[in-house]
Structures are given as C-alpha cells and as structure tokens.
Amino acid sequence: MRIVVNDVAATPDAGGVYSILTDLYNQVKKKDHENEWIFILSGNYFPDTQNIKIVTRPDLKKNKFKKLYFELFNGHKYINDFRPDVYISLQNIATLKVNAKKQVVYLHQPVPFQEEKHFSFWKKEERKLAFYQYIVGFIIKKSISKVKPVTIVQTKWMKRAVLKNTKLPIHCIIVNHPFVNKSDSKLYRNQNYNFFYPASGYLYKNQKLIEQATEILNKKGIKKFKINLTLKNNKENKGENFNYLGHIPREKVLKMYENNVLLFPSYIESFGLPLVEAALKADIILAADTEFAREILNQYQNVYFYKYTDAKKLADLMEKVIKKKIVSNGVPLSDNNNGMQILDSVNEAIDDR
Structure with missing residues (x-):
C-alpha cells in the first residue's frame, strides 16, 4: 500500500507541528516496513529509507496563498501522480479531488474552531490570526465538509467544535490524545523557583x-x-x-x-x-x-x-x-x-x- 503524507507547513522551528511530523516519521521508520510512504515536505528534514521517500516543495511554504491554491485547485494533479492508496494531510485541510481510496486529515488548528477570541483584520497584531480564523478556517471547514475524510482530532472539545462547524459525520471523527515520549531524565525536584x-x-x-x-x-x-x-x-x-x-x-x-x-x-x-x-x-x-x-x-x-x-x-x-x-x-x-x-x-x- 502506498501512503502519501502532506505536511509542507511543518519546519524544525514550528514547535508542536514539527513534533507531530517527526514522531510519525520515526514511528513509520521503526515499525512499518511493509507499506510505501511518501512525505511531501517543505525541506529535506529526514533521510530516505527503503520504504520512505522525502519529496520537497519549499515553494508551498514560502507563499501561503500558493499553498491554499494547491490544496483547493491544482494540488490533486501533483498528488495523484504518486498514485496513493491513502492520502494523509497533517495540516488541517482536506485536499480536493485526490484519487485515493481513503483520505485522512490530522486536524490540530484550533483558531477557527474556538470561541474565546474574535481576531480583527483592523489590528496589526491580530491580522495574521484573523487570516487563520476566517480565511483558512473557512477553507478547512468547507474542505472537510466536502471531502468527508477520516479526521483525527486531539481532544474531545475539538470533536464537538468540528461537529458544530462542519458537515462531517460523527463516525468520521477519531479522538486521540497524542502520545508524548518521556525522556530518561529526572522528575521535577522542587529545588528552585x-x-x-x-x-x-x-x-x-x-x-x-x-x-x-x-x-x-x-x-x-x-x-x-x-x-x-x-x-x-x-x-x-x-x-x-x-x-x-x-x-x-x-x-x-x-x-x-x-x-x-x-x-x-x-x-x-x-x-x-x-x-x-x-x-x-x-x-x-x-x-x-x-x-x-x-x-x-x-x-x-x-x-x-x-x-x-x-x-x-x-x-x-x-x-x-x-x-x-x-x-x-x-x-x-x-x-x-x-x-x-x-x-x-x-x-x-x-x-x-
């Protein structure tokens, strides 16, 4: 089975988003030697293995509008050339018109789904977040409603928010808290303030x-x-x-x-x-x-x-x-x-x- 993973948004300085990508790559490398995996990334962050291939698209990371255009209009042509059996987006959006037997979205962008704060395009410090809340959020919700992929969310509150804001059936949502790898170092010591x-x-x-x-x-x-x-x-x-x-x-x-x-x-x-x-x-x-x-x-x-x-x-x-x-x-x-x-x-x- 050929599995294509799209995560051009993740870079080494991106915090938790990159941790998710790194964990998936390492787990595939360690545990899955049967399936063929293709990772579409913005940089060559990991080495190829016998069954893992890294494909880079730095152009999609440099321009957010080009990235959105890729997800909505022309990206399916590029992805379909890989002939995926399963297509996985780790970056919240369900890419339209992908010819795969199954499409999976890992949804971890909370800004469009939360109700604590309404960001404003008129305030400079909020403009980027307003873009994610209203523009990217609209695309996330519409793409998921249209494609109806199996959608993995990290918390129950996100599941409730997705059900409220999309047309995704409840049986298509999986709630799994991400596993956090523990280090071998010591516990907190109560030694300083x-x-x-x-x-x-x-x-x-x-x-x-x-x-x-x-x-x-x-x-x-x-x-x-x-x-x-x-x-x-x-x-x-x-x-x-x-x-x-x-x-x-x-x-x-x-x-x-x-x-x-x-x-x-x-x-x-x-x-x-x-x-x-x-x-x-x-x-x-x-x-x-x-x-x-x-x-x-x-x-x-x-x-x-x-x-x-x-x-x-x-x-x-x-x-x-x-x-x-x-x-x-x-x-x-x-x-x-x-x-x-x-x-x-x-x-x-x-x-x-």
Whole structure:
C-alpha cells in the first residue's frame, strides 16, 4: 500500500507541528516496513529509507496563498501522480479531488474552531490570526465538509467544535490524545523557583499576562526569580526577570521541566503539548483555566488554574511557588492518561473507518 503524507507547513522551528511530523516519521521508520510512504515536505528534514521517500516543495511554504491554491485547485494533479492508496494531510485541510481510496486529515488548528477570541483584520497584531480564523478556517471547514475524510482530532472539545462547524459525520471523527515520549531524565525536584514557558509569540499564547504578573510581584518586592521563554529577545521584551532562550531543541525543553515550574497562560490550543510534557515530569503547572487544559489534566494533581485574563491570580500562584507554599507531590501523570502514538491513530483511521 502506498501512503502519501502532506505536511509542507511543518519546519524544525514550528514547535508542536514539527513534533507531530517527526514522531510519525520515526514511528513509520521503526515499525512499518511493509507499506510505501511518501512525505511531501517543505525541506529535506529526514533521510530516505527503503520504504520512505522525502519529496520537497519549499515553494508551498514560502507563499501561503500558493499553498491554499494547491490544496483547493491544482494540488490533486501533483498528488495523484504518486498514485496513493491513502492520502494523509497533517495540516488541517482536506485536499480536493485526490484519487485515493481513503483520505485522512490530522486536524490540530484550533483558531477557527474556538470561541474565546474574535481576531480583527483592523489590528496589526491580530491580522495574521484573523487570516487563520476566517480565511483558512473557512477553507478547512468547507474542505472537510466536502471531502468527508477520516479526521483525527486531539481532544474531545475539538470533536464537538468540528461537529458544530462542519458537515462531517460523527463516525468520521477519531479522538486521540497524542502520545508524548518521556525522556530518561529526572522528575521535577522542587529545588528552585524559576519558571518556564515554551511557546511561540502568537498573541493567544498570552505572554503579556506573565509580564503583568511579574510587575505585580516586583511591586511587592519579590524579584529573585527567573522566567525562561522560548522567544528571541527584542526591544519589546524587557525586564530582569526574563531570560529569552530562543528556539531550543525538544530534548532541552524536556530537561527544563526538572528545575522550572511550567507557566501556561495560553487560551487557544488544540491540545497543549507542554501540559503533558510537564505533567509526565511531576512538574508544578500554573495553567489558564480552559476547556482543553481541564480535559488533558483531569487526572493530574500538581496543576493550579487561573482565568487567562487574571494577572493578579497568576501572581499569587507564582508567589506561593517562590515561597514554597506550593510544591509538587512528586507523582507524574500516569502513562494510562498519556495518549496514543500518531502512527497508531493513522492506522486506526485507515483500517476502521
């Protein structure tokens, strides 16, 4: 069987999106030696193997409108030349007119499906997100409604949102939390009062709330703590409490949980990978009170919630961590609540629907 995977959106600096692609490639390389796999990517990020071939289309990554045109109008010609038995899109959109016995979409773009925030084209800082919410969102919903692919979502809230916003039948939706690989390093140690937030600079990642909470703590004379962010330093990023790491490899991210409390003020996520990564380390988690965070961490004890607009509550929780009034009980998230490997999700989609 020939399986074609389209994920030109994923690049090594793309965070969770690239992690999904990497996990699928590695699992196929390790476990599937029978089927033929073709990955259409924006760069040659992985080596070919006996049954895996990497095909690059960097032009589709450079121009978002060309990419959308590819999905809706001319991409099927390129994809059909590979004669796929199964076509898998890891980038949310069901490519139209693909001649495959089965089409699968891995849907992990939450912006068009959430109702927390309506982004504006008139505000410069929201323009890109408005494009995803309204333009890309319209295309995602229409393409899924038309093609009716087997659609894999990461959470129950996304399933409810997809059913509400598309014509996809309920039997075409698979809910599988992604499996998070645990590192061999140690659990959180309750040894210091530094904080860590691995996230991009998108507006909904809500770093502004951390800045506001830090100001509150500083005014109370609480200044001896560090907040490590995976952002590049720039003129807008100020404050002695902040340490800007830039993009760091996933191995280092996992290592950071050993000595840093996770801050997670993001209010829009399909899943929220750092929440599980930190929970598997028995880390203290200070998370915005959202539907996805409650769902993911419903069996975890070392999490403390606050409204994503409430800087004072976040500051109070951070102060309690700094003063050791909040400590981890050392019990990590159970493997039973971890999730499913993406290859297993894909195989379920191919075999059962």
